[in-house]
Amino acid sequence: MGKICLIAEADQEIGYGHLREIKAVAQALKEEGQIAETVAVGLHQRGTFSNSVEWIQDFESAISLLVSKKPVISVWSVRRPLPQAVFKTFPNLPGRKIWISDKPDVPPPIDLFIAPTIVPEWHRRPSRTTAVLLGPNYFPLDLAFESFPAPLKHRTFDVMLTLGGADR
Numbered sequence: 001m002g003k004i005c006l007i008a009e010a011d012q013e014i015g016y017g018h019l020r021e022i023k024a025v026a027q028a029l030k031e032e033g034q035i036a037e038t039v040a041v042g043l044h045q046r047g048t049f050s051n052s053v054e055w056i057q058d059f060e061s062a063i064s065l066l067v068s069k070k071p072v073i074s075v076w077s078v079r080r081p082l083p084q085a086v087f088k089t090f091p092n093l094p095g096r097k098i099w100i101s102d103k104p105d106v107p108p109p110i111d112l113f114i115a116p117t118i119v120p121e122w123h124r125r126p127s128r129t130t131a132v133l134l135g136p137n138y139f140p141l142d143l144a145f146e147s148f149p150a151p152l153k154h155r156t157f158d159v160m161l162t163l164g165g166a167d168r
Contacts, residue, residue, distance in 0.1 A: 002072035002095075004029060004036040007062050009078040010049075011042030018077040019049060021100060021139075025075055026052075039065060041078070059086040063093070070094040081105060114138050 006026055010019035019040050026036045037054065041062050044055035056062055059082055066074055074093065077100040090097060090108035099107040100114045107113055112131045116139035 003069055005071040005074045006036050006038045007076045008040055009042055010040040014079050021077045059083055063089050066093050
Protein backbone atom coordinates (compact mmCIF):
# COMPACT_ATOMS: atom_id res chain seq x y z
CA MET A 1 0.00 0.00 0.00
CA GLY A 2 1.14 3.57 -0.58
CA LYS A 3 1.49 6.50 1.76
CA ILE A 4 -1.17 7.22 4.41
CA CYS A 5 -1.55 10.64 6.04
CA LEU A 6 -3.46 11.09 9.29
CA ILE A 7 -4.57 14.66 10.03
CA ALA A 8 -5.94 15.83 13.38
CA GLU A 9 -6.79 19.20 14.82
CA ALA A 10 -5.03 19.79 18.15
CA ASP A 11 -4.20 22.74 20.39
CA GLN A 12 -4.77 24.00 23.93
CA GLU A 13 -8.21 25.40 23.08
CA ILE A 14 -9.71 22.39 21.33
CA GLY A 15 -7.69 19.76 23.18
CA TYR A 16 -5.71 16.75 22.03
CA GLY A 17 -8.42 14.08 21.80
CA HIS A 18 -8.56 14.15 18.01
CA LEU A 19 -4.80 13.72 17.88
CA ARG A 20 -5.00 10.77 20.30
CA GLU A 21 -7.68 9.26 18.05
CA ILE A 22 -5.43 9.55 15.00
CA LYS A 23 -2.45 8.20 16.95
CA ALA A 24 -4.56 5.11 17.78
CA VAL A 25 -5.24 4.67 14.05
CA ALA A 26 -1.49 5.02 13.36
CA GLN A 27 -0.72 2.34 15.97
CA ALA A 28 -3.26 -0.06 14.46
CA LEU A 29 -1.79 0.51 10.99
CA LYS A 30 1.74 -0.04 12.33
CA GLU A 31 0.70 -3.41 13.74
CA GLU A 32 -0.44 -4.33 10.22
CA GLY A 33 2.94 -3.31 8.80
CA GLN A 34 1.78 0.02 7.37
CA ILE A 35 3.45 3.27 8.37
CA ALA A 36 1.33 6.41 8.44
CA GLU A 37 2.43 10.01 8.74
CA THR A 38 0.66 11.88 11.54
CA VAL A 39 0.01 15.59 11.10
CA ALA A 40 -1.46 17.95 13.71
CA VAL A 41 -3.15 21.19 12.65
CA GLY A 42 -2.73 23.78 15.39
CA LEU A 43 -0.29 25.58 17.59
CA HIS A 44 2.28 23.09 18.88
CA GLN A 45 2.84 23.10 22.64
CA ARG A 46 6.36 22.10 23.62
CA GLY A 47 6.52 18.49 24.78
CA THR A 48 3.14 17.54 23.30
CA PHE A 49 3.55 14.65 20.85
CA SER A 50 6.82 16.24 19.75
CA ASN A 51 8.62 13.21 18.32
CA SER A 52 5.91 11.44 16.39
CA VAL A 53 3.83 14.25 14.89
CA GLU A 54 4.44 16.85 12.19
CA TRP A 55 2.87 20.13 13.33
CA ILE A 56 1.44 22.65 10.86
CA GLN A 57 -0.37 25.93 11.51
CA ASP A 58 -3.58 25.72 9.49
CA PHE A 59 -5.82 23.67 7.21
CA GLU A 60 -4.50 25.39 4.10
CA SER A 61 -1.04 24.02 4.98
CA ALA A 62 -2.58 20.56 5.45
CA ILE A 63 -4.02 20.71 1.94
CA SER A 64 -0.64 21.79 0.50
CA LEU A 65 1.03 18.94 2.38
CA LEU A 66 -1.41 16.38 0.95
CA VAL A 67 -1.00 17.71 -2.58
CA SER A 68 2.79 17.36 -2.29
CA LYS A 69 2.82 13.93 -0.57
CA LYS A 70 0.06 12.39 -2.74
CA PRO A 71 -1.14 9.83 -0.15
CA VAL A 72 -3.35 6.95 -1.20
CA ILE A 73 -5.44 7.60 1.93
CA SER A 74 -5.90 10.61 4.18
CA VAL A 75 -7.76 10.28 7.47
CA TRP A 76 -9.14 13.44 9.08
CA SER A 77 -10.29 14.07 12.66
CA VAL A 78 -11.17 17.72 13.27
CA ARG A 79 -13.56 19.66 15.49
CA ARG A 80 -13.88 23.14 13.99
CA PRO A 81 -15.55 23.71 10.63
CA LEU A 82 -13.10 23.78 7.74
CA PRO A 83 -12.55 27.08 5.95
CA GLN A 84 -14.77 27.15 2.85
CA ALA A 85 -11.78 27.27 0.47
CA VAL A 86 -10.36 24.11 2.09
CA PHE A 87 -13.78 22.40 2.02
CA LYS A 88 -14.03 23.02 -1.72
CA THR A 89 -10.59 21.49 -2.44
CA PHE A 90 -11.50 18.04 -1.09
CA PRO A 91 -12.76 16.57 -4.39
CA ASN A 92 -9.37 17.39 -5.97
CA LEU A 93 -7.18 15.95 -3.22
CA PRO A 94 -5.20 12.81 -4.05
CA GLY A 95 -6.30 9.41 -2.77
CA ARG A 96 -9.22 8.24 -0.68
CA LYS A 97 -10.48 10.48 2.11
CA ILE A 98 -11.81 9.28 5.48
CA TRP A 99 -13.56 11.63 7.92
CA ILE A 100 -13.94 10.79 11.64
CA SER A 101 -16.39 13.07 13.44
CA ASP A 102 -18.50 13.23 16.57
CA LYS A 103 -20.39 16.29 15.29
CA PRO A 104 -23.48 16.43 13.07
CA ASP A 105 -21.84 18.87 10.65
CA VAL A 106 -21.81 17.97 6.97
CA PRO A 107 -18.29 16.76 6.11
CA PRO A 108 -16.47 17.69 2.92
CA PRO A 109 -16.67 15.32 -0.09
CA ILE A 110 -15.16 12.08 1.24
CA ASP A 111 -15.12 8.34 0.60
CA LEU A 112 -15.78 7.07 4.13
CA PHE A 113 -17.50 8.76 7.07
CA ILE A 114 -16.99 7.36 10.59
CA ALA A 115 -19.22 8.60 13.43
CA PRO A 116 -17.95 6.73 16.51
CA THR A 117 -20.57 8.18 18.85
CA ILE A 118 -22.75 6.34 21.32
CA VAL A 119 -25.93 7.66 19.68
CA PRO A 120 -25.04 8.13 15.99
CA GLU A 121 -28.59 8.43 14.60
CA TRP A 122 -28.31 12.17 14.07
CA HIS A 123 -25.72 11.71 11.34
CA ARG A 124 -26.97 12.00 7.78
CA ARG A 125 -25.26 10.24 4.91
CA PRO A 126 -22.94 12.92 3.46
CA SER A 127 -23.56 11.73 -0.13
CA ARG A 128 -24.85 8.69 -1.95
CA THR A 129 -21.30 7.58 -2.76
CA THR A 130 -19.94 7.93 0.80
CA ALA A 131 -19.68 4.77 2.89
CA VAL A 132 -20.76 5.29 6.51
CA LEU A 133 -19.73 3.50 9.73
CA LEU A 134 -21.81 4.47 12.77
CA GLY A 135 -21.56 3.70 16.45
CA PRO A 136 -19.04 3.13 19.24
CA ASN A 137 -17.61 -0.02 17.61
CA TYR A 138 -15.73 2.30 15.27
CA PHE A 139 -14.15 4.47 17.96
CA PRO A 140 -10.35 4.23 17.60
CA LEU A 141 -8.95 3.49 21.04
CA ASP A 142 -5.39 3.45 22.25
CA LEU A 143 -4.40 -0.22 22.46
CA ALA A 144 -3.53 0.22 26.13
CA PHE A 145 -7.31 0.33 26.72
CA GLU A 146 -8.44 -2.49 24.46
CA SER A 147 -9.33 -5.09 27.12
CA PHE A 148 -12.80 -5.28 28.61
CA PRO A 149 -13.30 -3.97 32.14
CA ALA A 150 -13.61 -6.39 35.04
CA PRO A 151 -17.15 -7.23 36.16
CA LEU A 152 -18.55 -4.75 38.72
CA LYS A 153 -18.32 -7.18 41.64
CA HIS A 154 -14.53 -7.52 41.07
CA ARG A 155 -13.74 -3.79 40.88
CA THR A 156 -12.19 -1.97 43.80
CA PHE A 157 -12.98 1.49 42.41
CA ASP A 158 -15.04 3.21 39.73
CA VAL A 159 -13.82 5.46 36.94
CA MET A 160 -15.86 8.08 35.10
CA LEU A 161 -15.06 8.31 31.38
CA THR A 162 -15.98 11.30 29.27
CA LEU A 163 -15.62 11.50 25.52
CA GLY A 164 -14.44 15.05 24.99
CA GLY A 165 -17.01 17.47 23.67
CA ALA A 166 -19.29 14.69 22.42
CA ASP A 167 -21.19 14.81 25.71
CA ARG A 168 -22.27 18.44 25.29
